[in-house]
Amino acid sequence: MTINTDFINDQSISEILSKHSKPDTAKVQEVLVKAREMKGLSLEDVAVLTGMSDPLQMKELFDTANFIKDTIYGKRLVVFAPLYITNLCANECTYCAFRAKNKAIVRRALNQEEIKHETQALIKQGHKRVLLVAGESYPKQGFQYVLDSVRSVYEASYEGAEIRRVNVNVAPLTVDEFKLLKAEKIGTYQIFQETYHRETYKKVHIGGKKMDYDWRVTAPHRAMEAGIDDIGIGVLFGLYDYRFELLALMQHIRELERAFGVGPHTISVPRLEPATGSDLASQPPFPVNDLEFRRIVAILRCAVPYTGIIMSTRETQQMRRDTFALGVSQISAGSRTNPGGYEEDDEISGQFSLGDHRPMDEVIRDVALMGYIPSFCTGCYRLGRTGQDFMDLAKPGAIKAHCGPNALSSFMEYLNNYASPETYKVGVDLVERTIAELEGLPAERARKLVDRVNKGQTDVFC
Ligand code: SAM
Ligand code: SF4
Numbered sequence: 001m002t003i004n005t006d007f008i009n010d011q012s013i014s015e016i017l018s019k020h021s022k023p024d025t026a027k028v029q030e031v032l033v034k035a036r037e038m039k040g041l042s043l044e045d046v047a048v049l050t051g052m053s054d055p056l057q058m059k060e061l062f063d064t065a066n067f068i069k070d071t072i073y074g075k076r077l078v079v080f081a082p083l084y085i086t087n088l089c090a091n092e093c094t095y096c097a098f099r100a101k102n103k104a105i106v107r108r109a110l111n112q113e114e115i116k117h118e119t120q121a122l123i124k125q126g127h128k129r130v131l132l133v134a135g136e137s138y139p140k141q142g143f144q145y146v147l148d149s150v151r152s153v154y155e156a157s158y159e160g161a162e163i164r165r166v167n168v169n170v171a172p173l174t175v176d177e178f179k180l181l182k183a184e185k186i187g188t189y190q191i192f193q194e195t196y197h198r199e200t201y202k203k204v205h206i207g208g209k210k211m212d213y214d215w216r217v218t219a220p221h222r223a224m225e226a227g228i229d230d231i232g233i234g235v236l237f238g239l240y241d242y243r244f245e246l247l248a249l250m251q252h253i254r255e256l257e258r259a260f261g262v263g264p265h266t267i268s269v270p271r272l273e274p275a276t277g278s279d280l281a282s283q284p285p286f287p288v289n290d291l292e293f294r295r296i297v298a299i300l301r302c303a304v305p306y307t308g309i310i311m312s313t314r315e316t317q318q319m320r321r322d323t324f325a326l327g328v329s330q331i332s333a334g335s336r337t338n339p340g341g342y343e344e345d346d347e348i349s350g351q352f353s354l355g356d357h358r359p360m361d362e363v364i365r366d367v368a369l370m371g372y373i374p375s376f377c378t379g380c381y382r383l384g385r386t387g388q389d390f391m392d393l394a395k396p397g398a399i400k401a402h403c404g405p406n407a408l409s410s411f412m413e414y415l416n417n418y419a420s421p422e423t424y425k426v427g428v429d430l431v432e433r434t435i436a437e438l439e440g441l442p443a444e445r446a447r448k449l450v451d452r453v454n455k456g457q458t459d460v461f462c
Helices: 010-019 025-036 043-051 055-073 112-125 144-155 175-183 198-204 213-217 219-225 242-260 290-303 317-324 360-369 387-394 399-417 421-437 440-454
Strands: 076-086 129-134 165-169 189-194 231-235 266-268 308-311 330-332 373-375
Touching: 010 043, 010 242, 025 043, 025 055, 025 290, 043 242, 043 290, 055 290, 076 112, 076 144, 076 360, 076 399, 112 144, 129 144, 144 165, 144 175, 175 219, 189 198, 189 213, 189 219, 189 266, 198 213, 213 219, 219 231, 219 242, 231 242, 242 290, 290 308, 290 317, 308 317, 360 373, 360 421, 373 399, 373 421, 399 421, 399 440, 421 440
Parallel strands: 076 129, 076 330, 076 373, 129 165, 165 189, 189 231, 231 266, 266 308, 308 330
Antiparallel strands: none
């Protein structure tokens, strides 16, 4: 099936942006009031929020995003770890250390035994969710290598514990390949367009299959056609004007909603980070400063309230703290971006520099001290609450009655089995305080689930 890619329409984006480049106070207020209804925003509304500049209005935007985050997600933050299986790549993305011609890194594709070892290292830290990541060149088995790798992650275990959800970030596939990936029971298929601006896309992708913009922008269509319900999309901020990218992201979301009745499950917001052997990565053509970055997160929270926002390990501790409050709902912790990095670290051969080097236990303690509940829950995926089913449940707010208690029970399981004594103490205080603040059904459910975990049960959720 050929898909028309006109849904990303540069001209209409430019027109909408210039129409709202200096919105008046009343217009901004109108959009923020609408955002608080939590039904999402139009492209024009998003343009208004990118056009305003008054510091007081910016504060109101942040307050609105915080209100939405608290109402829908409460204090929970889903935690995952990336697992890089190979840094072999046939593409030439000028911002990435893995690009084919970069001689400065050591190339490695993990074999299945090594993947199991890496997975065990993550299980030992307490992880339950893994994002499997690969360059676009597989060892001689070809795409079967990715399928085998997903299976290896699910098969690995350590002292009876296992990874419960494997999400995947690999190059665009055909519908048939996506069907095979779905058969391996992946959670989310994730793919970032990097930049939606065609001219910039062409400039930064100078070799390999990734040069084909249309093949990449239609990957979510093919994945959904193959029956993968949960799709993650994203932009690599720093390559082009973030205002344009936000509107294009909205056009992509609307297109998926039009074609499949449901938009993406998550949006990722990576910022360009320095990468070995890449000048572009150290000098982004459109750098996004910290305030703009917070604004991006806040605007997305208002625009698509029920879509998860993923913040990676690329951001510093301080930036993570600031953006949790604005709408981030998933974070990575204790990450390494070089294949084999959990057993032996070699940052030079990683994909980019990491802003946050702290071990998982420290990240978890820090998150808990801020009052956020690290969630290791995989309940929705296990119960088949994905895609439209997840959105149907999420929209009326009912998800809170599931996610809140499940976050607490999965966090308690982490505390009992993996936390240092210091983190355990901080965590248990938080769990008990949180249950005491709950009322009705969520309170009842949380108490029961946490008690079951404390009696030694694992993997309990509702
Ligand atoms: N090779 C596949 C692809 O390009 O889609 C999947 C894996 S690639 C390693 C995952 C993502 O890393 C890319 O989509 C890109 O957004 C991000 N990335 C690459 N270089 C980066 C850099 N210098 N800083 C931050 N993120 C980067
Ligand atoms: Fe390869 Fe992906 Fe890096 Fe591009 S971003 S060089 S495709 S690993």
